[in-house]
Amino acid sequence: MEKQLAKYGVPAEGIVTKLYIQRNRNSQTPYAIFTYKLNNKIWMQEVINTNSSLQVGDTLMLLCAKTDPEIFKIE
Numbered sequence: 001m002e003k004q005l006a007k008y009g010v011p012a013e014g015i016v017t018k019l020y021i022q023r024n025r026n027s028q029t030p031y032a033i034f035t036y037k038l039n040n041k042i043w044m045q046e047v048i049n050t051n052s053s054l055q056v057g058d059t060l061m062l063l064c065a066k067t068d069p070e071i072f073k074i075e
Helices: 002-008
Strands: 009-023 028-038 041-048 059-065 072-074
Touching: 002 009, 002 059, 002 072, 009 072, 028 059
Parallel strands: none
Antiparallel strands: 009 028, 009 059, 028 041, 059 072
């Protein structure tokens, strides 16, 4: 993944649109859902929201693979 991003990576800006918590029997995991536009298409992804640091409306700077925009890294 890192090699593909280094070779084909393009910057994109994501916006956090939703937060939720997945509860299991013994744990809770916070997630953030965000959207970004690349190649004239809107993409939606989710990431674990470590320490609940992301809030709805936050902007994320992304590096996305131009050939496969579902491959990304938050910078």
